[in-house]
Amino acid sequence: MPTQATAPTAGSDLMVRAEQVHKSFGPLEVLKGIDLEVRAGEVCCLLGPSGSGKSTFLRCINHLEKIDAGRIWVDGDLIGYRERGGKLHEMRDREVAAQRRAIGMVFQRFNLFPHMTVLGNVTEAPLLLRQEKKAQARERAAELLERVGLGDKLGAYPGQLSGGQQQRVAIARALAMRPKLMLFDEPTSALDPELVGEVLDTMKDLARDGMTMIVVTHEIGFAREVGDHLVFMDGGVVVEQGDPREVIAAPKHERTQAFLAKVL
């Protein structure tokens, strides 16, 4: 169904707006029409059983996956396409890359660059893409790493760090591009239980500083404490959404109830 979508006007406080997002991998339809709105400064938690399409949806937001139908806007800009004369034009590789610079992403498996030091990981993109001076980029990287509690690890290689430290470096790396929006895909699920807290604390700090965040997580405690909005997905659709405390305390939909019963 073609949607008569109008781009959210600049100045409105919507950071992300997704409309009827569809995505298939071959015959498998993974996203079956996702609608989502995230306001600037809000923390949106995405919950759902494995295979429900959470990662896929997150990856659509920064165009790591091409969507088949629907629209996604980030801060008023249509992602991946340009609308001209009622027709959609695919963006060039370079333009997509430019859009991604405003969107930070943190992965389940950290994906730090193993051949670069911690400092190198954090300064790489700013030096390549923001034409920052070397000294300036290093200073800011040191500042960010200090903020995530790793001010003493600048010269270490990722292989020498614990999982929790690596994930905090990954967060600093994403922040170095001064993003408007941060996407987290299960940032703590590859971590040993005793390391989960340090990463969640870093994310809480970030939320407190007003960063807009979309967080795919199984950490119900985090969603309840930090989340402004909770979205429960299953089978490629949004089943239920609302205030995290209300949804967690009294889920309305039976699939939400079943899922929460399992993870709580």
Add this chain to the structure above:
Amino acid sequence: MTTEEATTARARPEPIKAVPVRHPGRWIAVAVLAVLTAMFVHLLVTNKAFNWSFMVDKMFRPPIIEGLLRGTVLMTVSAMLIGVTLGVVIAVMRLSDNPILRGVAWLYTWFFRAVPRLVLLAVFGNIGILWSRVEFGVPFDTQLGQLFGIDNLQLRLFGFSSRDILTGFMAGLLGLALSEAAYMAEIVRAGIQSVDPGQTEAAQALGLSRGQLLRRVVLPQAMRVIIPPTGNETIAMLKDTSLLLYVPVSVELFFQLDAVGKRTFQIFPMYVAACLWYLFLTSILLVGQYFLERHFGKGYGTSGRARMRLRGMTAEAGGSAGVVK
């Protein structure tokens, strides 16, 4: 204190002094090898066919050294440089989304890997037969001219007589480099594919373009997989320059040694000289390969990691000092 000493004294039993297992088989093998070695040395020293003094006298003559420097060393370096560069391009084409680029890259590697290098060099040695001149300019210029009613339109920038360019060194270089590119393409492709796709994703998410992420993130990591076989390829290339005999390329080590041997009817000593030269040259490459592999293994492996840890510590010390100021 005394009780502690007593416990440690009790805890440590006396060292084991057991009779080791004997290995008579090994001793027999060593004896056999010793006899064989002695026979071989005896052969080298006493057999007149080696004609050592003649060989040593001839193997350092200027034409041979020139052949070694140009036909072997320079040829190896140039062929590998072109081969690696073209190989990277073909590997990237092979991994492209575009089916035509992929197909062309496949066809290229198929052709150059399927034809033996010796045959390829023989073909390239005679490829000048196709054209009398090699010229660069607008392709199909005469045909295009006819289309617009202009007779014999020529839009050529510069050209060479193929006798100048498509013989000897250039023909050999072309043959070796093009063939090498096919093997390098496969090596580079395997290297690129060995890098965790998460690395590409992370780089993309940061906003790096395709070229940037390839250059800064993927290729440096692929190097660890690419370097060892490339070292082997370089050594193989050095040895394969001897095939240039069939182009023929006259300023080349084996060509020169072979010529001296045939001229003086001392073929065997000159072939022994060739063995010694190639042994010497490849040994140098083996040493170089060892250091290269060590360099690109950084951040990985046990020895690499220990070294990195040391370096990391010093950098850390410097880094935190900078932060404290």
